[in-house]
Amino acid sequence: MIRTKDIFKSFDEKEVLKGITTEFYQGKTNLIIGRSGAGKTVLLKLLVGLLQPTSGEVWYGDTNFFNLNKKEVRAIRMQVGMLFQASALFDSMTVEENIRFPLDMFTNMTYKEKRKQVDSCLERVSLSGVNDSFPSEISGGMQKRVGIARAIVLNPRYLFCDEPNSGLDPKTSIVIDELILDITKEKNITTVINTHDMNSVMEIGENIILLYQGEIAWRGHRGEVLESDNETLQDFIFASPFLQRLRESALGK
Amino acid sequence: MFLKNILYHFGRYVMMLGTAISRPEKVSMYYRETMRQMNDIGIGSLxxxxxxxxxxxxxxxVQFSYQLDGTLVPVYYIGYVVRDMTIIELAPTFTCLVLAGKVGSNIASEIGGMRQKEHIDAMEIMGVNTAAYLIMPKVIAALVVIPMLVAVGAFISIIGGxxxxxxxxxxxDADYIKGLRSFFDPFNVTMMFIKAVVFSFILTTVSCYQGYHVRGGSIELGQASTNAVVFSDILILVADYLLAVILTS
Structure with missing residues (x-):
């Protein structure tokens, strides 16, 4: 489990996060949702230590992340996998080399063992046989899946996904969502997903926080979204008249 | 404000080098990267x-022979001047100024591009010390390969003369050879290598610094690449003067 306690973050005069206190549960898909500029990416970057908070704490289990020295931070990061918005695959490496990179860097496995591990990760994301392709030679959806394969290759305890569905068509988005959900359950890991994809909210939102102007405006799970009368949530989720009508019909209004 | 800016960048540069000097996570990975850089910098710049x-x-x-024209200075001095000018000054300084343009801008663009495409963040999250992994192999490769390039450059320069x-x-032919063999001081070669090592350190670390801290988009990346060349060149020339004073006094 990951906990944040009273996180504040400012850039110069601009306060982006204002006292975020929340929990991200193990074995669940935890979603951070909100409009562009609400502070989702900043919160995610704070959780993985790419940014330092102005004040506040982030706890990985019983460990206060920002009290650790560099060596201890790296030890925690060995347990972290992250899928980036643009996948962040290394262009000059093949798919296999990308996924193998953490194994090359941190394990003493033989080449054969590493190859086996890479193949099993690729198989897990339904991408067997693309080992020798370069990132530029595969589609955006495939790149995301390779990103997920690389994120899980060291069997992390924590998985972070920054807008995993951005730039993908609805069908591929569903595949990615299901994959993340399945991996979370299989490996019983803590998954934190930063998204503004409504389908993800309704399909895999087991623990959701809605950020609005740097604060948590709503928290709950997907089952509570339809019936909630929180105006900020409804404004955000059912932004278009079409979605509003859909909600009304679902509620039988 | 200007001084504050200089101190800010100098402090950040020193901190970056401090982080870069650390024990590698996996020696074989650093070794492989160093070899790749040696090939890129060395063979690529030959x-x-x-x-x-x-x-x-x-x-x-040609220019020294023009200056000697009509004087009583023996003509074999051309060989002597070409040799010493090349070894002491032209080979290390010119080579490193050119490499600041070629290698320095390449390093800044490569690291800056990785920063912008979140490759560096991805490595950080994996637990890689990115300052060490991205900077040290380049610095070590440059410190080994650039002095070799300078030596080769000095040799070719003498052939050019x-x-x-x-x-x-x-x-x-005999006069030129006589000039090359006259008044030889082996310390000049040492001076050439000292200059080459110092200049290579400057051009790689300054370029790495520019790339590693790039922010924004393609315009900023272009600026970082330009800054890498400009600041490396300025610092190389300043260091050249200081080394000349120190080593010849």
Whole structure:
């Protein structure tokens, strides 16, 4: 489990996060949702230590992340996998080399063992046989899946996904969502997903926080979204008249 | 404000180097990266260094023979001047100024591009010490390979001087060889290598710094690449002066 306690973050005069206190549960898909500029990416970057908070704490289990020295931070990061918005695959490496990179860097496995591990990760994301392709030679959806394969290759305890569905068509988005959900359950890991994809909210939102102007405006799970009368949530989720009508019909209004 | 800016960048540069100097997570990965960089910097720059060196030697010989024209200075001095000018000053300084343009801008763009595409963040999250992994192999490779390039450049430069003066009839083959063998001080070669090592350190670390801290988009990346060349060149020239004062006093 990951906990944040009273996180504040400012850039110069601009306060982006204002006292975020929340929990991200193990074995669940935890979603951070909100409009562009609400502070989702900043919160995610704070959780993985790419940014330092102005004040506040982030706890990985019983460990206060920002009290650790560099060596201890790296030890925690060995347990972290992250899928980036643009996948962040290394262009000059093949798919296999990308996924193998953490194994090359941190394990003493033989080449054969590493190859086996890479193949099993690729198989897990339904991408067997693309080992020798370069990132530029595969589609955006495939790149995301390779990103997920690389994120899980060291069997992390924590998985972070920054807008995993951005730039993908609805069908591929569903595949990615299901994959993340399945991996979370299989490996019983803590998954934190930063998204503004409504389908993800309704399909895999087991623990959701809605950020609005740097604060948590709503928290709950997907089952509570339809019936909630929180105006900020409804404004955000059912932004278009079409979605509003859909909600009304679902509620039988 | 200007001084504050300089101190800010200097502090950040020193901190970056402090982080970069650490025990590698996996020696074999760093070794492989260092070898790749040695190939890129060394083999990749051999042609341009050779081309520039041959003209430096040729121009030095032609211009010195022009200055000697009508004087009582023996003609074999051309060989002597080409040799010493090349070894002491032209080979290390010219080569490193050119490499600041070629290698320095390449390093800044490569690291800056990785920063912008979140590759560096991805490595950080994996637990990689990115300052060490991205900077140290480049610095080590440059410290090994650039002095070699400078030595090759000095040799080619002397050949360039020969080609510009002997076949063209400015002087006889024996005179040029005599000049090359006259008044030789081995310390000049040491000075060349000291300069080459210092300049390589400057051009790689300054370029890494510019790339590693790039923010924004393609315009900022272009600026970082330009800054890498400009600041490396300025610092190389300042260091050249300081080394000249220190090593010849």
């Amino acid at each position: 042609f341009i260094v050779g081309l520039i060196a041959i003209f430096i030697g040729a121009v030095t010989a 020969y080609l510009a003066s002997v076949p063209t009839g400015v002087m006889a």
